[in-house]
Amino acid sequence: MARAVVTVPPRAKRGEIIEIRTLVGHRMETGFRHDSLGRPLARDIVTQFVCTYNGTEICRAELFPAISANPLFTFTTIAVESGTLEFKWTGDNNFALNETASITVE
Amino acid sequence: MTPSHMSTRREFLLAAGALALTVRPSSSHATTSMMQDAIRKVVGDAPINRGKVKLDLPPLIDNGNVVPLSVSVDSPMTPTDYVKAIHVFNEKNPQPNIVSVQLGPRAGRASISTRIRLADSQTVTAIAQLADGSFWQTTQDVIVTIAACAEEIS
Amino acid sequence: MIARVVLPLVAAFLPMSSGAQMAPEDRRSGYEFMSAETRAMQDDEAANPATLWLLDGEALWIRKDGRADVSCAHCHGDAATTMKGVAARYPSFDLKLERPLDLEQRINACRTDAQKAAPLPFESRELLALTTYVARQSRGMPIQINVDARLQPFLDRGRNAFEQRQGQLNISCAHCHEQYWGRKLAGNPIPQAHPTGYPLYRLEWQSVGSLQRRLRNCLAGVRAAPYPFGAPELVELELYLMWRARGMKIETPAVRP
Numbered sequence: 001m002a003r004a005v006v007t008v009p010p011r012a013k014r015g016e017i018i019e020i021r022t023l024v025g026h027r028m029e030t031g032f033r034h035d036s037l038g039r040p041l042a043r044d045i046v047t048q049f050v051c052t053y054n055g056t057e058i059c060r061a062e063l064f065p066a067i068s069a070n071p072l073f074t075f076t077t078i079a080v081e082s083g084t085l086e087f088k089w090t091g092d093n094n095f096a097l098n099e100t101a102s103i104t105v106e
Numbered sequence: 107m108t109p110s111h112m113s114t115r116r117e118f119l120l121a122a123g124a125l126a127l128t129v130r131p132s133s134s135h136a137t138t139s140m141m142q143d144a145i146r147k148v149v150g151d152a153p154i155n156r157g158k159v160k161l162d163l164p165p166l167i168d169n170g171n172v173v174p175l176s177v178s179v180d181s182p183m184t185p186t187d188y189v190k191a192i193h194v195f196n197e198k199n200p201q202p203n204i205v206s207v208q209l210g211p212r213a214g215r216a217s218i219s220t221r222i223r224l225a226d227s228q229t230v231t232a233i234a235q236l237a238d239g240s241f242w243q244t245t246q247d248v249i250v251t252i253a254a255c256a257e258e259i260s
Numbered sequence: 261m262i263a264r265v266v267l268p269l270v271a272a273f274l275p276m277s278s279g280a281q282m283a284p285e286d287r288r289s290g291y292e293f294m295s296a297e298t299r300a301m302q303d304d305e306a307a308n309p310a311t312l313w314l315l316d317g318e319a320l321w322i323r324k325d326g327r328a329d330v331s332c333a334h335c336h337g338d339a340a341t342t343m344k345g346v347a348a349r350y351p352s353f354d355l356k357l358e359r360p361l362d363l364e365q366r367i368n369a370c371r372t373d374a375q376k377a378a379p380l381p382f383e384s385r386e387l388l389a390l391t392t393y394v395a396r397q398s399r400g401m402p403i404q405i406n407v408d409a410r411l412q413p414f415l416d417r418g419r420n421a422f423e424q425r426q427g428q429l430n431i432s433c434a435h436c437h438e439q440y441w442g443r444k445l446a447g448n449p450i451p452q453a454h455p456t457g458y459p460l461y462r463l464e465w466q467s468v469g470s471l472q473r474r475l476r477n478c479l480a481g482v483r484a485a486p487y488p489f490g491a492p493e494l495v496e497l498e499l500y501l502m503w504r505a506r507g508m509k510i511e512t513p514a515v516r517p
Contacts, residue, residue, distance in 0.1 A: 005315065007306035017214035025312040027466070030223070032200045053212070060208040066199050066223050068172045069466035070309040074219035077212055164297050168448065168517035169463035174297045251447030 006087055008101040012079035020051070021074045024089050024097060030065035046091035049073055054083035063091075079105045141195050144202035145233065148193050149241050154233065159192075159244040161232045170224045170250040175204075179216035179234040179242070189216035191235040198228040224250050281504070282438055282452070289508060290451035290516055293442075298463070302515040310392060310461040310513030313385070313468045317393025320386060326377025332390075335374060339397055347395035348403050348510050351499040353411050360414050360499050364391050364470060365490065382489035388468050392459045395512040403456065403510060405503040418500025421493060427484030448517060454505035455498065457514020464517065471498055 007021040024046060031043025043065065051059040058077045087099045145154075162176035179189045188211045194204040207218050216234065224230070227250045233243040291299060305311050321332045321339055336342045351360040354369070361369065367390055368379035380387035407415050422433045436445070437453035444450070458471040465473075472494045476486035487493045 003312070005306065005311050021306045023307065023309065023311065025309075030200070056212070058210070058212045061218075062206040064203040064205060065201055066196060066204040068221040068223050070312060072219070072221050072307055072309075075207070075209075075213065076215045076217055078214040080212070164295055166295070168295050168298050171466055172301075172463040174301070249447075 003097050004087065004089070004099045006085075006099050006101050008085055008103055010102070011104045011106065014079060014081075014105050016079045017076050018079050018103075019074060019076050020085070021072070022049070022051075022087055022099075023070060023072050024049075025070055026089075026091070026095070028065065028067055028069045028071065032065065044092045044095075046071055046089050046095060048090045050088045051075070051077075052086045052088075053077060054081065079103065081105050138197045141197045141202040141231065144195055145193075145231070148206070148235075149233065152239065152241050154241045154243045156243060158242040159232050159234045161230065161244050161246045163230060163246050163248050165246075165248060167224065167248055167250050170226070170252070172221050173224050173248070173250075174219065175222050175230070176217070176219040177232045177234075178218075181216050181234075181236065183211050183214055183216060185211045186237065188237050189213075189234050190237055192216065192218060193233045193235070194222075195231045195233070196222075196224065196228060197231075198226045199224065204230070224248060226250055282441075284507065287454060287505070287508060288452060289454055289456050289511065291457070291511060291514065293449045293451045294515075294517060298515055298517060302457075302511070302513075308461065308513065308515060309466075310459075310468050310515070313389045313392045313459070313461075314396060314513060316385065316389035317391075317396075320390050321393060326371065326375030328374065328376040330375055332370070335370075339394065343394045343397035345398055345401055345404075347398040347512065348401045349405065351405075351495055351502065353408075358410075359492065360411060360495055362472070362495050362498050363395060364472075365495070367391060367394065383470060383473055388459050388470065391470065392468060392513050395459065395510065398510040399512055401510050403502055403506050403508055405499070405506050407503060411499070414496050414499055415503055417493075418496035418498070418503075421497050422500055422504075427479065427482030429482045431482055433478065453501060454508055455501050456505055456508050457511035457516070459512065460514040460516055462516050468513065471501075 003025050005023040009018050012018050026046050027044065028046065029041055029044040031041070031045075033041045035041055045065055045067070046063050049059075049061040049063065050057060059075050061073060063071060082103060082105045085101045085103060087101075089095070089097045158180045160178045160180070162178075163173065167173050175194065177192050177194060179192065181187065181189045183189065189209050191209065192207045194206075195202050196204055204222050205220060209216055227248060229245050229247050231243060231245045233241055235241055291302065301307055324331045324334075332339070347363055350363040350366065352366070353359070354361045354366075364382065364387055367387065371377045371379055380390070425432050433453065436450050441450050441452045455471045458474070459468050461468050462474070472489055475494055475497055476489075479486040
């Protein structure tokens, strides 16, 4: 099942600032809700997002229950060289998801 | 359990302390002081300046479950003058933290967007941590409406 | 829920009849009643959470299933071509069952008849994903419900359901959505109830859901017992709502508050 959508411009000019959009499928159960019988629903969220660009970390985010379900996260980076962007999400209950995107920098 | 040599004054203070602990109001949602504590955890004793940070939140929100949030910081993002981190806090959700983002000069621009949950109309605070160790903040008030005709369950 | 407080006050002052239907040129999609930010979420595929379901649907379309071990693509080929315009014509009359089926039921009928597979449960991720993927192929196309003598009685029942008072609050769909659209309920503008974007991502659900799920929410909102998923009453109401929205463009997958 599709778990993440990353949007990276396929090509960019060297030195150009590019916008990266990421969307990950996750319920982000806050841990503050209760079911219809009043029993608490356990927290189950994505807690961390890391992006690396040819192995170098360019962005890291710590997420809390206040982030909406199916977290969208948009940030920027300088297109320094062609290569691979790697996206990694981790969270409660051993949640781990990786996604990659390629970029050609002229 | 008190030792026989303990003074009545000490006994009184212990009892008063115990009483103070039991009458602290329990809250199922954050308060402004919880938010201040969370901010202090990140900022420490450093002063927090106003400015440089721009917080983009719609003033009137369709649904508190999904509120678009953007934070940008006025910074050249050079190797010596850049934004190290952006932290966002709230005062009325059950928990004061929203998101913490580590950036660096590679970002090009200090600008992030996401979508957040806001439990009630409240004030959102964004704090930027710069490379020189200084902290800058801005706040915004938002009004949160509730969707009509929802499901029966929680 | 605020609706519990506000709706009884509204109901007390409503006239007995819900009035005539709105003029076709007055019809507006729920899109126009949302904030700019929510509209942007719908328009941008990279930011629309329903994209996750679309991608799932795309994968399910080519997955072999059932005792016949065939995929949707086996009979229907490329969905972008073969499914174009399909969602715009649903609910549609099924000759074998002699009643209208909505798109979810049609997909399940294909599963049982052609794939010899078990039907997918209503509101399951898989059924929502497939329905969203199929309906998306009609995005931008006008809704086209052609009513003949066979479909007429079902349409009439759907219209009656829309116009009758019901629930403990004793108001009809028409009261809010024909008479009071544009006015505020719990701080939010009341839309006209045109199902142009289903299945859609509802911010309240933080998930993609079907039109039937939304109708059940409406029924709960007026404190009526919601019909179960797949009930003929819900399909008749869907049929009437789609007919009422004929000519309006499909927006699937939409985003709504």
